[in-house]
Amino acid sequence: MPPSDAPHLQGLDALQVYEADVTREDIIREYGVQADDIVKLSSNENPLGCSPHVTLAVALQLGALSRYPDGAGVTLRQYLGDFHGVSADCVTLANGGQDLLALLAAATLSTADGKNQNARMVYAQYALSDYQLASLNITQQAVCVPAQQYGHDLAAMAEVINATPECRLVLLANPNNPTGTLLTAEAIAKFVARVPSSVLVVIDEAYIEFTPKQTSVRLTQTFDNVVILRTFSKAYGLAGLKIGYAISSPVLAELLKLSRQAMGANVLALAAAQAALADQTFLTDYLAFNAEQRQALYKGLDSLGIEFVPSVANFVMVNVGDGQTVYQALLEQGIVVRVLSGYGLDAWIRVSVGLPEENNRFLDTLAQVLA
Numbered sequence: 001m002p003p004s005d006a007p008h009l010q011g012l013d014a015l016q017v018y019e020a021d022v023t024r025e026d027i028i029r030e031y032g033v034q035a036d037d038i039v040k041l042s043s044n045e046n047p048l049g050c051s052p053h054v055t056l057a058v059a060l061q062l063g064a065l066s067r068y069p070d071g072a073g074v075t076l077r078q079y080l081g082d083f084h085g086v087s088a089d090c091v092t093l094a095n096g097g098q099d100l101l102a103l104l105a106a107a108t109l110s111t112a113d114g115k116n117q118n119a120r121m122v123y124a125q126y127a128l129s130d131y132q133l134a135s136l137n138i139t140q141q142a143v144c145v146p147a148q149q150y151g152h153d154l155a156a157m158a159e160v161i162n163a164t165p166e167c168r169l170v171l172l173a174n175p176n177n178p179t180g181t182l183l184t185a186e187a188i189a190k191f192v193a194r195v196p197s198s199v200l201v202v203i204d205e206a207y208i209e210f211t212p213k214q215t216s217v218r219l220t221q222t223f224d225n226v227v228i229l230r231t232f233s234k235a236y237g238l239a240g241l242k243i244g245y246a247i248s249s250p251v252l253a254e255l256l257k258l259s260r261q262a263m264g265a266n267v268l269a270l271a272a273a274q275a276a277l278a279d280q281t282f283l284t285d286y287l288a289f290n291a292e293q294r295q296a297l298y299k300g301l302d303s304l305g306i307e308f309v310p311s312v313a314n315f316v317m318v319n320v321g322d323g324q325t326v327y328q329a330l331l332e333q334g335i336v337v338r339v340l341s342g343y344g345l346d347a348w349i350r351v352s353v354g355l356p357e358e359n360n361r362f363l364d365t366l367a368q369v370l371a
């Protein structure tokens, strides 16, 4: 079929493609690295895996794969409501946090009906990677507010929002990825009080388990324009199942229901998330492990004289001078990290906190590469 007959998929031309991690197969083929020598520290996954209770819960579902999941996710939503001290009506399940981000952006910024042409989103520099922006297809409509010491400048963001009557959506990431910086719950509460109620405030708490006291969940009970995003992909170690959820007022949850896929979370994901939530010991142990290993990583970087931004989460941003070159050199030794040029952080890489032997391999190889 000649291209002129192809359907015009509006906006797709402008999309940037999310640069996925290189695959293990690529590394083995291109660099001759042994499979066992590959160290993947690029996606902030839990190096301990997940709770054994999760593995069991998933195994118990394997005989039921011919059945559709409970589209409403009644049981898990009840669990999550109890866990957070909110009504189950405040919880919306989805196929990962990314899914919810896309949905919320589409709901607030869509120009499909010809209205809303000038709708704007506000976000912070060094927050929200280019792939998220791309997948939301809102790059034309986003206003970026300069960061303050690698974190969000909430005062400046509030000013920009109030000076932008077309603003419909603001995204905060707390803690922020890739910088690992944190905003206090008090600072966010003050910020939300300054934002007009016509603006949806999305607070992405993908890493909040690492610093649970700073959650903003309680704001959803007073502000109809606040949504919290959570995921089981990071601290709970369920990245492969893609399950995330939103917490909001019931009114907003009702609206989200209208636009979300009827069955966002699959049978295995529902069972796994419930079991993961029930095993808080696994989570606590992992948090202690991560804090210890993160400290060891800092110590190693310090002794190499390498600058890093202290992180509250399971990844660290490291100044290596030339991110792309160091990324490539590490990759050729089988060590996968993230380049951050998409954020304009050309000098930096982001490394996830792994197992002790993985962190040591990273440090040793980095020392070699930089020598």
Ligand SMILES: *Cc1c(COP(=O)(O)O)cnc(C)c1O
Residues within 6 Å of the ligand: 095, 096, 097, 098, 099, 173, 176, 177, 204, 206, 230, 231, 232, 233, 234, 239, 242, 243, 244
């Ligand atoms: C990982 C991550 C998410 C959610 O990922 P899902 O796997 O889609 O649940 C959301 N925001 C940030 C900043 C993340 O790092």
